[in-house]
Amino acid sequence: MVYFFALNLGINFDCKMRNKILIATLFLFLFQNVNSQTFLDSLMNEFAHSVADTNKIKLLFKIEKALVNANKPDSALYYLNLNEKLINELNACQFEFDFTFEYIAVYHAMAEYEKALVYNLKCIEIAERNRNVYQKADAYRTLFNIYYNLGQVENAIKYALYSIHFSDSINYTENQVINYGNLTRLYNDLEQYEKAVQYGEKGIESGRKEQNNKGLLVCLNNAALAYRNISKNEKAEALWKEQLDIAYTENFPRSASKALINLCMLYAHTTQKELLNKYTSELNHYVLTNPDVRLSLTDKVFQHIINAYNFIFQNSLEAAENELDKGIEIASENEIMFHLSDLYLLKTKLKYAENNYPEAEKFNRNYDSIQQILTGEEFAEYSLDLEKKYETQKKEQTIALQTEQLQNRRILIGILLVSLIGILVTTVVLYLNYKQKQIIQQQHISQLETEKHLAATELVIKGEEQERTRLAKDLHDGLGGMLSGIKYAFSNLRNNLVMTPENAMAFERTIDMLDSSIREMRRVAYNMMPEALLKFGLDAALRDFCSEINLTGSIKITYQSFGLKDKLIEQSKSITVYRIVQELINNVMKHSGASEMLVQLGLDNQQMSITVEDNGKGFEVSNLEKANGIGWRNIKNRVDFMKGTLDIHSAENKGTSVLIEFQV
Numbered sequence: 001m002v003y004f005f006a007l008n009l010g011i012n013f014d015c016k017m018r019n020k021i022l023i024a025t026l027f028l029f030l031f032q033n034v035n036s037q038t039f040l041d042s043l044m045n046e047f048a049h050s051v052a053d054t055n056k057i058k059l060l061f062k063i064e065k066a067l068v069n070a071n072k073p074d075s076a077l078y079y080l081n082l083n084e085k086l087i088n089e090l091n092a093c094q095f096e097f098d099f100t101f102e103y104i105a106v107y108h109a110m111a112e113y114e115k116a117l118v119y120n121l122k123c124i125e126i127a128e129r130n131r132n133v134y135q136k137a138d139a140y141r142t143l144f145n146i147y148y149n150l151g152q153v154e155n156a157i158k159y160a161l162y163s164i165h166f167s168d169s170i171n172y173t174e175n176q177v178i179n180y181g182n183l184t185r186l187y188n189d190l191e192q193y194e195k196a197v198q199y200g201e202k203g204i205e206s207g208r209k210e211q212n213n214k215g216l217l218v219c220l221n222n223a224a225l226a227y228r229n230i231s232k233n234e235k236a237e238a239l240w241k242e243q244l245d246i247a248y249t250e251n252f253p254r255s256a257s258k259a260l261i262n263l264c265m266l267y268a269h270t271t272q273k274e275l276l277n278k279y280t281s282e283l284n285h286y287v288l289t290n291p292d293v294r295l296s297l298t299d300k301v302f303q304h305i306i307n308a309y310n311f312i313f314q315n316s317l318e319a320a321e322n323e324l325d326k327g328i329e330i331a332s333e334n335e336i337m338f339h340l341s342d343l344y345l346l347k348t349k350l351k352y353a354e355n356n357y358p359e360a361e362k363f364n365r366n367y368d369s370i371q372q373i374l375t376g377e378e379f380a381e382y383s384l385d386l387e388k389k390y391e392t393q394k395k396e397q398t399i400a401l402q403t404e405q406l407q408n409r410r411i412l413i414g415i416l417l418v419s420l421i422g423i424l425v426t427t428v429v430l431y432l433n434y435k436q437k438q439i440i441q442q443q444h445i446s447q448l449e450t451e452k453h454l455a456a457t458e459l460v461i462k463g464e465e466q467e468r469t470r471l472a473k474d475l476h477d478g479l480g481g482m483l484s485g486i487k488y489a490f491s492n493l494r495n496n497l498v499m500t501p502e503n504a505m506a507f508e509r510t511i512d513m514l515d516s517s518i519r520e521m522r523r524v525a526y527n528m529m530p531e532a533l534l535k536f537g538l539d540a541a542l543r544d545f546c547s548e549i550n551l552t553g554s555i556k557i558t559y560q561s562f563g564l565k566d567k568l569i570e571q572s573k574s575i576t577v578y579r580i581v582q583e584l585i586n587n588v589m590k591h592s593g594a595s596e597m598l599v600q601l602g603l604d605n606q607q608m609s610i611t612v613e614d615n616g617k618g619f620e621v622s623n624l625e626k627a628n629g630i631g632w633r634n635i636k637n638r639v640d641f642m643k644g645t646l647d648i649h650s651a652e653n654k655g656t657s658v659l660i661e662f663q664v
Contacts, residue, residue, distance in 0.1 A: 040066055057086055057095055064102055070292040071253050073109040080106055091654040093613075094598075097126045097135050104142050113149045120146055131562060131602045131609060137166035137175045144182050156186060177207040177215030184222035188229065196226035204239075213246055217255040220246075224262065233270055237263065253292040260286060261302050268309040280310040301327045301339045308346065321350055341370040483518045490514065530578065538574040539564040539601065542581055546599060555589055556596045563603035573664050576638050577601075577608065583635050584612045584658060592616025592656060603664070610660040618650045 043063045050056040060083035067076035080102055087095050100123050107116035120143050127135035140163035147155040160182055167175040180203025187196035200223025207216030224239035240259045247256035260283040267276035283303065287293050295303065304327030311320035324347050331340035344367035351360035490511055499507060533541035539561050546559040569577075581599060588597055594616030602609045624632065639646050644662025 071294045077106045117146045177212045181218030193226045193229045213250050264306040273313040297334050559599045561601045588614045608664045613657045615655045618652045
């Protein structure tokens, strides 16, 4: 609500001082705009000379984000569409979540919240499919903002709490800063200002610590509003000034304009004339000279109200009236009723101060009319709530009556049947007792058979693992030792023989073949039972396996795991998973011609997922049905043994993606 202050509080305005302030402010804004435009120009120049690869995709993301920050969502949408087309052409599936998520930001900046909601829900599906908790946390955070702007408060609260839960579970501090800012805004709207201050301070502390300026600006603005609502004006002023400094430095035009508007309204409410004049001038020149600033309709109304207050304090009543008329025009055309009421009230008091009573009464009637509309809307909402409560009570009463009738009917039926039950009860009890004994006996027999079957199965599995371990040990310790001894004997023999050059070369080739045989024997023994798998577990063994292949330089493997930390997996299942991944990697190295490979292993609520992707030449998936290779059969047999699912996507010259899922 806008409050009117006494009109005789005029001030003497120093034109020279004002000119100095305006020149300094203009220099600062022009400097920031030059920096912003220079950054965009450098990105555009780089884009003009870029080739169609993943680096160009990342560059387009930078351009789009810079345009969003510069409050140019239409241009940002254009470059985002270009990026989506390039991603599809390159089949760069790893960017699917990123470009979908950026559509949320662009449509949110354009205030097209329904479109933003469609992409937001799609992001959640992608995050679920990727089993990526970080992506979930981001998607639920933005879902809060969309539902908030759509007026669906319950959904906004629900998904804010979801995002906080996921962010806490992975210590995602950057996301938490924005979550705290969102909750601060929500509790401000619910008029629970103490809670708003509590979450706002948490967000400010975290934002400063993590140097997350975007989230920090949200928390500063919303926490300051909460402090203002509990009349802690000095605290609010300090936070808005900090917000303004960061917004200037990091070039966040929307946040800067918000801070300036809030500071001006604060100084108007507290009748600090000099500060109001200073920041009003700064606001007007910031909006005028900075093309990145696009005030919302509500903020434009605020700007005219602020200018009106400033002119009132300067005793420039005609200029103040002109500003109020401009604000009334915008508020009327766009049905911004709450602020239209404030403008009419201020205009009424301005006319009284000018002793123009007929005009004052006219605007007072306008004010009363708007108040009646606002009261009618509140009453309509209140009546709707009462109607819903009344309908709920009627349903509850009907249910209670039907329940009582049903209960009486059951009592009557019970009385009629009690005699029959009394006659049959003894026979039934004896019969049930007999049948119960039979059931217990049969269950006991079934339990013994099940235990016997489980014990036999366990022995078979254990025997298989013991035999694999024994063979690996025999190969390594027995045959390996013998081959090493032979190599040592040959080496000594070489020093005691005189051979022709041809024989010496043949002898050296024999030694090399013996070395290769020893390495191959050790590789076979390790593959039969990897030592890292037994000692350190599945995650460490696969990471070690991928690292060894990377050392060869034949292919670059990126290994990632999720949810495996401190998780105990049955050894037989760990070995099966290891064999599957091992065989998939070998197939890629043998057949795909790829230079890079991504291996992901995830565990979520006992659901194991294996993802192997490469940038190789790809193949026709339908040809797998005709494949006779032992490697592919081994993979399929192991997946079938684990009762899992196998999903393959591949196309010529677009790489291959394999996804396997099963319960562990």
